[in-house]
Amino acid sequence: MSRQLRSVLCEHPNRHGDSRVLESVPIGVRTQGDSVSGTGHALLLDRGNLKRRNRVNRVVEVVSTIAALLAVAVLLIVVGSVVSKGVGALSIHFLTTPAGLFGDTSGGISNAIVGTAVIVGLAALMAIPVGLLVAIFTSEFASERVAHPVRFVLDLLNGVPTIVTGIFIYGLIVVPQGRQSGYAGAVALAIVMLPIVARTAQEVLALVPGTLKEAAYALGIARWRTLLRVTLPTAAGGLLTGALLAVARVAGETAPLILVCSIFGQGVLTEPSEALSSIPVFIFQSSESPSPEAHTQAWAAALILIAFVLVLNVVARAFYARSRKRMGA
Amino acid sequence: MDSRHSTQSPAMTEPNPEPQAQAPQRGPAISIAGSSASRPLRKSRDVGNVALKDLNAYYGSNHAVRGVSLDFDADRVTAIIGPSGCGKSTMVRCVNRMHEEISSARASGQVLLDGLDLYDAAIDVVAVRRAVGMVFQKPNPFPTMSVIDNVTAGLRLTGASRGELEDRGREALVGAGLWDEVKDRLKAPGAGLSGGQQQRLCIARALAVEPEVLLMDEPCSALDPVATLKIEELIGELKQRVTVVIVTHNMQQAARVADTTVFMLSGELVEVGPTDKMFTNPDDDRTEQYVTGKFG
Numbered sequence: 001m002s003r004q005l006r007s008v009l010c011e012h013p014n015r016h017g018d019s020r021v022l023e024s025v026p027i028g029v030r031t032q033g034d035s036v037s038g039t040g041h042a043l044l045l046d047r048g049n050l051k052r053r054n055r056v057n058r059v060v061e062v063v064s065t066i067a068a069l070l071a072v073a074v075l076l077i078v079v080g081s082v083v084s085k086g087v088g089a090l091s092i093h094f095l096t097t098p099a100g101l102f103g104d105t106s107g108g109i110s111n112a113i114v115g116t117a118v119i120v121g122l123a124a125l126m127a128i129p130v131g132l133l134v135a136i137f138t139s140e141f142a143s144e145r146v147a148h149p150v151r152f153v154l155d156l157l158n159g160v161p162t163i164v165t166g167i168f169i170y171g172l173i174v175v176p177q178g179r180q181s182g183y184a185g186a187v188a189l190a191i192v193m194l195p196i197v198a199r200t201a202q203e204v205l206a207l208v209p210g211t212l213k214e215a216a217y218a219l220g221i222a223r224w225r226t227l228l229r230v231t232l233p234t235a236a237g238g239l240l241t242g243a244l245l246a247v248a249r250v251a252g253e254t255a256p257l258i259l260v261c262s263i264f265g266q267g268v269l270t271e272p273s274e275a276l277s278s279i280p281v282f283i284f285q286s287s288e289s290p291s292p293e294a295h296t297q298a299w300a301a302a303l304i305l306i307a308f309v310l311v312l313n314v315v316a317r318a319f320y321a322r323s324r325k326r327m328g329a
Numbered sequence: 330m331d332s333r334h335s336t337q338s339p340a341m342t343e344p345n346p347e348p349q350a351q352a353p354q355r356g357p358a359i360s361i362a363g364s365s366a367s368r369p370l371r372k373s374r375d376v377g378n379v380a381l382k383d384l385n386a387y388y389g390s391n392h393a394v395r396g397v398s399l400d401f402d403a404d405r406v407t408a409i410i411g412p413s414g415c416g417k418s419t420m421v422r423c424v425n426r427m428h429e430e431i432s433s434a435r436a437s438g439q440v441l442l443d444g445l446d447l448y449d450a451a452i453d454v455v456a457v458r459r460a461v462g463m464v465f466q467k468p469n470p471f472p473t474m475s476v477i478d479n480v481t482a483g484l485r486l487t488g489a490s491r492g493e494l495e496d497r498g499r500e501a502l503v504g505a506g507l508w509d510e511v512k513d514r515l516k517a518p519g520a521g522l523s524g525g526q527q528q529r530l531c532i533a534r535a536l537a538v539e540p541e542v543l544l545m546d547e548p549c550s551a552l553d554p555v556a557t558l559k560i561e562e563l564i565g566e567l568k569q570r571v572t573v574v575i576v577t578h579n580m581q582q583a584a585r586v587a588d589t590t591v592f593m594l595s596g597e598l599v600e601v602g603p604t605d606k607m608f609t610n611p612d613d614d615r616t617e618q619y620v621t622g623k624f625g
Binding site: 211215216217221226230234 | 425427430432455456457458459462463465467469470471472473482483486520531534535538
């Protein structure tokens with residue numbers, strides 16, 4: 001076997017006194033006084049703890065594979081159980097009729113769908129422009145000394161429990177106004193969205209090749225025009241991805257809405273100065289009900305929500321893939 | 330800067346009555362007689378002469394360009410050769426002030442374009458870059474723009490009127506030898522062209538804003554030999570309308586395209602002279618060693 005190897009690592013104990021030097025020496029080449037090939041064979045034939053290392057390697061591989069399978073299985077089980085329990089209550093009637101009075105399960109979720117659309121739409125209108133501007137500031141204008149703490153703060157904000165955001169908005173908007181409102185819900189969701197939009201936009205802007213900006217600067221194009229006409233269009237797909245993921249993330253957000261936007265009137269409401277229904281709050285309230293029909297309705301609403309979020313994620317990823325291709329990543 | 334632009338454009342198409350001797354000749358490269366006399370007479374331009382005076386450039390504490398004084402003369406192609414990391418790219422990036430785009434980078438000394446210091450506080454960096462264009466190592470067309478939009482990007486994004494865009498875009502594509510290949514797909518994405526076409530697209534884009542100087546930073550290093558040949562032929566035509574400075578790793582390329590060759594080593598200017606002399610009988614031993622492939 002050693003014939004095939006051109007060189008081995010071997011030690012020259014006498015070369016530099018006490019210090020041991022590792023270097024590559026061709027097999028069969030003898031330098032003065034050293035029996036190089038002998039040392040080399042010894043190293044090659046000594047298998048040491050190789051067996052044990054192979055075993056550890058195998059164990060880590062198996063354990064991590066199981067973990068990955070588990071993660072996929074969790075999603076499949078969740079989706080599967082939601083579909084199996086909710087699909088029975090799903091109908092055109094369910095989607096197009098507003099919820100009935102408390103305890104009346106003959107209605108549907110049209111008011112919740114419209115309410116979620118209004119609240120999440122308003123939240124997106126607030127969070128996406130601000131999030132993009134924050135990302136533009138940190139990646140295009142701020143020095144690293146400033147950008148780093150801003151990124152850190154965004155990560156912290158992303159980690160704030162949404163119930164805390166809800167209490168904050170409750171104290172800030174609901175208490176002074178004396179009532180819940182769609183606006184309060186939208187502001188709470190916007191706070192949840194902001195760090196997601198900003199962080200993904202930062203990552204995407206960082207992917208835009210510096211050579212493109214260089215090309216623009218070298219043409220005498222001003223910084224802000226380069227940003228608007230070169231950097232942002234190049235990154236557009238990725239920026240859209242971040243926005244869609246943020247929307248998908250808050251569409252199912254429940255905790256802040258229960259606090260600031262959960263006591264609403266009958267029928268399909270669209271005026272955000274009043275409290276509006278929403279799909280997550282409908283799921284929560286129906287699941288709290290003692291009636292089994294209400295539970296089935298909760299499952300059906302969950303199915304609608306999860307389908308919306310999954311579709312949004314898939315679309316977002318498709319945009320991202322296209323954008324990465326464009327940026328040569 | 331604008332007034333010089335307006336006086337310059339006719340000189341590109343009509344023969345200039347002024348004799349070439351009027352052009353300022355400061356550097357050692359040009360004072361060596363023989364080479365210019367043996368060449369066929371060309372139209373001479375009296376704009377686009379660049380002079381570096383004691384130029385130093387740094388990246389943080391790294392002294393990348395050390396006290397270089399050098400002239401790039403109009404209607405000549407100057408090639409800059411030297412081993413990797415010798416400061417050739419950094420030096421040319423100082424000419425259009427792209428060097429300062431890198432954080433922690435700074436430069437000192439003077440870069441004169443027709444006697445005007447480009448580092449003067451009164452001069453806007455955007456104006457510098459319109460007068461001194463640049464082509465980069467890797468073709469970098471804007472991926473979201475069509476062929477024609479790429480070419481006119483510099484014009485559109487610096488506020489040219491819509492009417493002149495098309496004409497000047499076509500002119501630039503003709504000038505870059507790309508018109509015949511792309512005239513039927515001007516609206517197609519610029520990134521869809523071949524590598525060599527993309528690079529000529531980038532040259533056209535740089536030419537469209539009618540610079541006086543065109544810096545080319547290893548423009549062929551990402552291209553195959555055929556595409557390289559096309560660009561080299563193009564460089565020969567370009568020197569009639571713009572001062573060309575080309576950084577190259579490829580000594581044969583320098584020998585093929587350049588009138589004047591500059592050899593740099595460790596940030597210092599070692600020797601500058603007519604290309605024939607630099608490759609056959611250089612004055613400096615280090616130049617001789619480099620051009621004969623003894624190091625680098």
